[in-house]
Every structure is written in C-alpha cells, then in structure tokens.
C-alpha cells in the first residue's frame with residue numbers, strides 16, 4: 123500500500139497555471155463516480171470535497187444495491203432495468219463490499235403471495251444475466267422459521283427475493299482510492315467557495331479553500347461538475363444568483379437495533395406501510411437497520427436530524443410486524459440522510475412522486491450539474507456526466523472504461539465471518555500491519571469488533587483526518603452503536619494525533635466535537651463520566 127500524504131495531493135494545486143480537464147465539486151457517490159469515470163478515460167481530474175468523502179447522503183443510505191422494487195410497482199421499468207444492470211456491475215467491480223441479501227415480504231392478504239411472486243419474478247427477469255437469484259413463494263411455516271420474531275396473526279405466507287447490500291461509505295473511500303490509482307487528485311476538506319468565469323461568462327475554474335490551513339486556491343479547469351447532492355443549488359446560485367431551486371431535499375431516517383429483533387440472516391421488506399411507503403429491516407454488520415421515512419424539507423444540512431415523528435413512525439410500523447417490539451430504549455443509533463430529489467416542475471407538497479432518476483443539466487456558463495439518482499446508479503451517472511463534459515469542454519473523446527473497472531479492494535469470496543472483510547484485497551496487508559505493534563491488535567470497544575490498527579490504517583491509507591472520519595465512515599461505529607463510538611473517541615483521537623503529529627489541544631477539541639455530534643445519533647444524551655464535552 124502506498125501512503126499518500128495530504129501534502130502530496132495538495133501540491134498538485136500549487137501551480138495556478140495548471141488547467142484540469144475536469145474539476146468535480148462534491149465527494150459523495152455522484153462526484154466520486156464522475157471522478158473515476160473521468161480519470162479512467164485519461165482526463166486530468168480534480169475532485170474537491172468540503173468535508174469528508176461520503177459525509178453527506180452517501181453514508182446515510184439504506185445500504186441497498188437495488189433496482190427499486192417500489193419503482194417497479196410504479197411502472198418505471200426503464201429505471202429499474204438500468205439500476206438492476208448497475209447492481210450486477212457493482213457486485214463484480216466491488217465484489218468485497220456487495221453481498222447478495224435475501225428479503226422476505228410477509229403476506230397478510232390472501233392475494234399477496236401470487237401478486238408479489240409475479241411482480242418480483244418480473245424484477246428478476248429485468249436483471250437478465252446479472253440476476254441475484256429467483257423470487258419464490260414460501261409458506262407461512264417457512265416465513266416463521268426464517269423470521270422467528272414475525273407477527274403471525276393474519277399471516278398467509280411470504281415471498282423471498284434477492285437484492286444487493288453494501289457498506290456505502292466504505293465504497294466511497296474505495297472509490298476515492300481507485301480515483302487516485304487512475305491518476306486523479308481527490309481532496310477532502312476542500313470547499314469550493316466561488317466559480318471563476320471569463321469575460322464571456324463561461325466558467326473557467328473554481329476558487330477553493332483548504333479547511334485545514336485556511337489557504338485559498340484559484341484553480342483552472344476546462345469543465346466544472348457540480349455534484350454536491352442537496353447542495354447543488356448553492357453552486358447554481360454562485361453561477362446565476364436568484365435561480366429557481368433544482369433540488370428538493372427529502373429526509374430519510376433509519377434506526378439501528380440489535381439483531382435480537384430479527385436474528386436470522388433474512389431481511390424483512392414491508393411493501394406498503396400506513397402511508398403507502400416501503401419499510402426495510404436489514405441485517406448489517408451484525409446489527410439491524412430499520413427504515414426509512416420520506417419527509418419533505420425546506421432546508422438542508424450536513425448533519426440532518428431525525429424528527430420525533432419519524433422515529434415514532436419507524437418504531438410503530440416495525441412493531442406492527444414484530445412480536446418482540448422495539449422501543450426507544452432499544453435504539454443503538456439513529457441516522458438521517460437527505461435525498462437530493464430533482465424538484466418537480468410544478469409545486470407539489472409530496473415527495474413520493476418526484477423522480478428518482480438522475481438529472482443532468484448544463485447551465486449557460488457551462489457548469490455541469492448532476493443530481494438525483496441513487497447510490498446503485500452512481501457509475502452510470504458518472505458516465506453520463508463525463509460524456510457531457512467531453513462536449514462542453516471540447517475534450518479529446520475517449521470511451522467510458524468503468525463498466526468492468528475493479529474498485530480498490532475488490533475480491534470475490536471474502537470471508538464475512540471477520541469484520542475485516544470490508545477491506546477485501548487489503549485485508550491480508552491490514553492484518554500484517556496490525557502485527558507491527560502489539561497495541562494495534564487491541565479492540566477499541568468490547569461491544570464492537572474494530573481494532574486500533576484500523577484507525578492508523580485509515581489515516582495512512584484512507585485519507586481520514588478526524589475522529590469522526592474514522593468512527594463514522596472508515597469503521598461504522600457511530601452508525602452501529604453511537605454510545606460505543608463516544609466511548610472510543612479518546613483512544614481514536616490519541617491514535618490519530620500520534621500519526622498526524624497533533625497536540626493535546628487538538629485531541630481535546632476532536633473528542634469534544636465528536637461527542638457533541640454523536641448526541642444527534644442517540645435518543646437520550648450520553649456523556650460518559652469525565653467526558654470533557656459534558657454540557658454545562
């Protein structure tokens with residue numbers, strides 16, 4: 123593994139005359155997908171992320187690589203077919219991170235078995251050769267055997283189908299690594315604060331600030347891609363003040379519970395909740411992720427907060443289908459994400475009908491904005507974006523290479539009995555690395571499997587800069603058990619400080635900041651004894 127220090131990456135910005143072929147703003151799924159597409163076609167590519175990779179929506183998904191059963195129900199066949207095709211490609215290109223997950227739809231109506239078996243067989247058919255396994259009807263007895271905690275009253279039977287599951291922020295980190303391997307420069311903690319234009323009003327670059335040093339860089343580019351998720355309108359407004367919003371955020375919340383609520387290996391899918399939405403309960407890293415909601419919002423933030431009614435809705439709905447009913451005290455973590463849905467042309471008060479397919483728009487100035495879509499389709503979104511960038515920036519045409527480009531770490535047949543499987547082909551090197559220092563093999567918390575070596579590894583090889591980068595997105599402690607994550611913060615801060623040569627004040631600030639941030643992932647405040655962040 124090559125250690126690429128941040129200073130080496132920022133050095134690429136020191137030449138103000140350098141003209142990049144493609145500058146991408148935003149380091150979530152969409153921006154990383156576009157950067158990988160551009161770099162692998164041979165274009166000089168720069169990606170700037172204001173916080174950490176996947177800090178926004180891309181670490182807060184339901185963790186499904188899927189065609190979207192619900193879009194099938196809405197008759198959106200081409201969207202489902204495209205996503206199923208991408209699901210198949212991703213399961214090959216990031217084989218270490220995408221697993222085949224079985225889902226059970228319990229049927230409480232006599233017609234449910236036939237209806238969902240037919241619908242899901244069509245879903246499988248649309249996947250063609252890239253299918254994940256055939257949907258089939260199962261008896262009431264089989265449903266109960268596979269989902270022992272399922273509500274049995276009124277149950278007729280069930281339908282099993284297959285979809286993909288993944289670790290969203292780990293994929294984002296692996297994409298950033300692949301971008302670098304393909305020659306791109308990708309930087310976290312770099313915010314684009316302005317656009318540069320020529321006398322005709324065409325975009326010729328961006329102004330960006332290094333959040334760590336406060337230094338500001340003018341950067342020239344033949345094309346600029348706005349891949350900022352729910353933030354797209356901020357760049358569009360920099361381009362054209364007073365513009366009508368392109369995105370309407372819709373919040374989705376998940377609760378994380380212990381596996382005791384659904385001990386088997388199957389996931390539960392409720393196709394129609396009280397308000398006509400879909401609810402998933404999916405095993406993930408030895409916990410259960412339950413969600414989601416769909417709440418239209420008028421504002422956006424990097425740390426959206428779950429609303430009390432969203433939490434109640436998930437607990438109430440899950441409770442209707444489980445005999446051991448989850449309560450607030452059982453919630454290990456709650457996380458909220460914002461869907462960057464393309465705003466409707468006409469005003470609409472609901473978000474259900476707003477298109478989930480992606481939207482690519484080129485402004486008069488040449489700013490290319492890509493938004494909407496889903497994690498599953500990030501590669502296709504990247505391909506479409508760079509196809510357009512070639513035209514806008516008059517780049518030398520080169521075909522897309524990402525359809526079968528392996529993503530960093532990709533390896534078939536990983537052994538998921540060890541939590542280190544997410545490192546894929548890096549796992550062996552990480553284990554060897556852990557052997558270099560006896561303290562690095564130590565577990566960071568008794569309730570979670572993570573070891574100290576992963577922190578040092580995250581800093582050296584995965585561009586982690588803060589306690590939050592490690593605990594939220596390199597390992598997933600914050601999302602799996604927020605109290606355990608808070609307990610881990612001092613050890614993690616000490617390990618990072620030793621790597622990055624930071625002082626005691628930095629450590630204290632990191633622990634305080636993380637402890638406060640993590641409160642939003644809990645339903646009751648948690649400040650361990652002696653916590654420096656305890657509020658007055």
Ligand SMILES: Cc1cc2nc3c(=O)[nH]c(=O)nc-3n(C[C@H](O)[C@H](O)[C@H](O)COP(=O)(O)OP(=O)(O)OC[C@H]3O[C@@H](n4cnc5c(N)ncnc54)[C@H](O)[C@@H]3O)c2cc1C
Nearest residue numbers: 148150151152172178179180184186314351374496497498
């Ligand atoms: C609740 C929920 C569940 C979902 N579940 C699934 C699922 O199971 N499967 C699936 O396929 N999809 C799912 N999705 C959709 C998927 O998560 C999103 O489509 C995807 O993550 C969007 O990625 P993005 O890169 O467009 O946005 P983001 O991930 O939000 O990335 C945008 C980035 O731009 C950065 N940025 C903003 N302004 C600037 C600036 N000025 N300078 C530099 N950087 C900037 C932000 O910091 C942010 O990191 C889900 C979405 C939600 C909300």
